[in-house]
Amino acid sequence: MNNEIKDHSHIKGWGVDADKKNDPTYPMQNRIDGPSKYERKSQNQQPVLQEVLHSNERPNVSAVTGLGPEPSGLSGKLRRFAFEHGEGEFSHWIPLILADRINAVEGIVNDIKDGRFPDIIKEKGWPAQWKHDKKGLIKKLAVYGAITVGTIWLLRGKGDK
Amino acid sequence: MLATNYRGKRRIRVDKDAPMPEIRHPQDSIIKVTRTCICGSDLHLYNGNVPDTRIGSVFGHEFVGTVTEIGSEVTNIKVGDHVIVPFNIACGECIFCEQELYASCHESNAQSTALGGIFGYSHIAGGHQGGQAEYVRVPYSNVGPVVIPENMDLDDAVLLTDILPTGYQAAEMGGIQKGDTVVVFGAGPVGIMAAKCAWLFGAGRVIVIDKEEYRLDFVKKYANCEVYNFLSMDDPVRFIKQITDWLGADVCIDAVGAEAAGDALQTITGRKLLLQAGSATALQWAINSVRKGGIVSVVGVYGPTGNLVPIGNVVNKGITIRAGQASVKRLLPRLIKHVQDGIISPKELITHRIPLEEAADAYRMFSEKLDYIIKPVLIPPSVTY
Numbered sequence: 332m333n334n335e336i337k338d339h340s341h342i343k344g345w346g347v348d349a350d351k352k353n354d355p356t357y358p359m360q361n362r363i364d365g366p367s368k369y370e371r372k373s374q375n376q377q378p379v380l381q382e383v384l385h386s387n388e389r390p391n392v393s394a395v396t397g398l399g400p401e402p403s404g405l406s407g408k409l410r411r412f413a414f415e416h417g418e419g420e421f422s423h424w425i426p427l428i429l430a431d432r433i434n435a436v437e438g439i440v441n442d443i444k445d446g447r448f449p450d451i452i453k454e455k456g457w458p459a460q461w462k463h464d465k466k467g468l469i470k471k472l473a474v475y476g477a478i479t480v481g482t483i484w485l486l487r488g489k490g491d492k
Numbered sequence: 493m494l495a496t497n498y499r500g501k502r503r504i505r506v507d508k509d510a511p512m513p514e515i516r517h518p519q520d521s522i523i524k525v526t527r528t529c530i531c532g533s534d535l536h537l538y539n540g541n542v543p544d545t546r547i548g549s550v551f552g553h554e555f556v557g558t559v560t561e562i563g564s565e566v567t568n569i570k571v572g573d574h575v576i577v578p579f580n581i582a583c584g585e586c587i588f589c590e591q592e593l594y595a596s597c598h599e600s601n602a603q604s605t606a607l608g609g610i611f612g613y614s615h616i617a618g619g620h621q622g623g624q625a626e627y628v629r630v631p632y633s634n635v636g637p638v639v640i641p642e643n644m645d646l647d648d649a650v651l652l653t654d655i656l657p658t659g660y661q662a663a664e665m666g667g668i669q670k671g672d673t674v675v676v677f678g679a680g681p682v683g684i685m686a687a688k689c690a691w692l693f694g695a696g697r698v699i700v701i702d703k704e705e706y707r708l709d710f711v712k713k714y715a716n717c718e719v720y721n722f723l724s725m726d727d728p729v730r731f732i733k734q735i736t737d738w739l740g741a742d743v744c745i746d747a748v749g750a751e752a753a754g755d756a757l758q759t760i761t762g763r764k765l766l767l768q769a770g771s772a773t774a775l776q777w778a779i780n781s782v783r784k785g786g787i788v789s790v791v792g793v794y795g796p797t798g799n800l801v802p803i804g805n806v807v808n809k810g811i812t813i814r815a816g817q818a819s820v821k822r823l824l825p826r827l828i829k830h831v832q833d834g835i836i837s838p839k840e841l842i843t844h845r846i847p848l849e850e851a852a853d854a855y856r857m858f859s860e861k862l863d864y865i866i867k868p869v870l871i872p873p874s875v876t877y
């Protein structure tokens with residue numbers, strides 16, 4: 332792939348066993364003959380009016396991009412850093428995972444700033460769990476409770492020493 | 493408008509004042525959503541396991557609706573049409589779309605070169621806002637949307653955006669030959685459809701494995717298959733060998749993906765500590781229980797980093813692995829016909845109709861498998877039909 336079509340006739344037996352059906356993607360991929368090349372056809376570029384981070388494994392922003400939330404705040408800094416690294420690198424993914432966690436905290440802070448105190452019980456769908464699985468909910472809360480009490484106890488124990 | 497809003501791990505809010513989507517590209521259209529589903533794929537986002545899922549994202553990639561506005565170059569649909577929108581966003585012209593690999597479009601996702609754009613599926617899938625909202629922007633409207641045929645039930649139509657094509661492609665990628673024994677891991681909507689479709693390719697025996705008894709009961713009737721609960725097995729792989737003449741299945745389908753249960757090591761490293769891109773239990777079982785020279789078809793979704801899979805066994809057994817996000821547009825003409833001919837009735841999978849305003853509860857129910865849920869559909873308040 333990515334080769335110009337060349338004359339291979341000098342290679343003895345070139346292509347004698349070629350079989351279009353010997354293709355695990357057959358018949359789901361309507362294979363086109365010839366070298367694969369990257370080109371823009373009539374896809375117009377959507378005006379890029381917001382910050383779009385693009386993979387460094389491609390030269391450009393795709394013709395169409397999503398209009399979901401832009402990178403912002405500390406999580407945004409991490410996301411920008413992540414996109415300096417290739418998609419095969421942990422240095423791409425770990426900052427993104429971290430950014431997601433930080434972004435959740437930023438979300439709560441921004442909500443409160445906007446005078447909108449997050450209703451976490453509702454957001455987490457606890458009312459549905461209560462309605463359909465009271466036992467499960469009580470068990471979960473008990474486990475969380477025990478973990479919290481245990482952690483506090485451990486931390487206090489350390490402090491005492 | 494009303495829209496879901498992701499607030500962090502397992503937190504969904506429904507906003508009443510979300511901004512209306514706008515046309516930003518000559519091939520965009522705006523669709524007023526009439527039905528939108530929650531998918532097993534949404535659970536990976538909901539659980540916070542997909543990197544670059546930003547706060548404020550609108551989820552939802554399974555939706556149908558009416559066209560309210562079109563861009564200057566849209567000719568394929570018109571205002572007022574009621575359309576099925578494939579979950580993949582595809583330009584129709586790039587080298588991958590040209591080969592009908594519509595899930596791999598190169599012009600709809602700047603953030604990742606592994607995947608085309610998907611509605612409401614994080615920035616890894618292009619950062620497109622999704623359809624769990626009253627309105628949604630649909631890029632490349634000359635390519636994706638298909639007018640819902642007259643007389644087709646909207647509940648059937650919405651399952652043509654993903655679930656039926658994905659289940660069908662799972663079976664198709666299995667390369668099933670007449671008489672083959674097919675094992676499907678997962679009796680969620682995707683696994684149920686995969687089991688149903690396996691027969692269309694001439695399977696001789698279809699076996700479904702899950703842990704939810706009610707889902708196994710459903711698929712047993714819906715797809716006339718054998719079902720087994722892995723909770724009652726010491727070793728699911730050995731069990732499958734035992735019931736397949738000690739050879740293994742000809743074809744194994746992973747319709748579970750990253751949220752798999754059943755193996756403590758996989759669960760802890762994959763779902764709790766995020767040391768791998770989700771738990772690969774079902775894939776591990778699929779590889780180990782297929783016969784030598786068999787085929788493993790993977791539609792279960794995993795994260796982008798890496799997973800613990802027995803690759804040595806893949807080599808030693810000479811297994812072929814085929815995988816992919818479903819290429820919905822490629823399959824739609826055939827599947828619309830199958831639905832119209834009564835070969836498949838997707839709407840039977842819908843167990844819950846929940847107002848869009850109650851999306852947070854719906855996510856919790858679907859994720860926790862509460863109230864015998866199989867497939868929930870969310871309905872915006874202005875939709876009365």
Ligand SMILES: NC(=O)c1ccc[n+]([C@@H]2O[C@H](COP(=O)([O-])OP(=O)(O)OC[C@H]3O[C@@H](n4cnc5c(N)ncnc54)[C@H](O)[C@@H]3O)[C@@H](O)[C@H]2O)c1
Nearest residue numbers: 532533678680681682748749752753754791792793817818
């Ligand atoms: N490739 C695609 O195009 C595509 C499209 C849609 C969905 N998906 C993926 O398909 C998968 C299934 O989707 P769904 O909507 O049916 O989800 P779901 O969560 O409703 O179903 C998954 C089922 O798997 C079962 N399960 C868990 N661990 C198992 C194991 N080890 N063995 C067997 N079964 C097990 C669960 O009990 C559940 O019933 C998800 O990973 C989803 O992301 C892929």
Ligand SMILES: [Zn+2]
Nearest residue numbers: 531533554654
């Ligand atoms: Zn889906």
Ligand SMILES: [Zn+2]
Nearest residue numbers: 583586589597
């Ligand atoms: Zn394309």
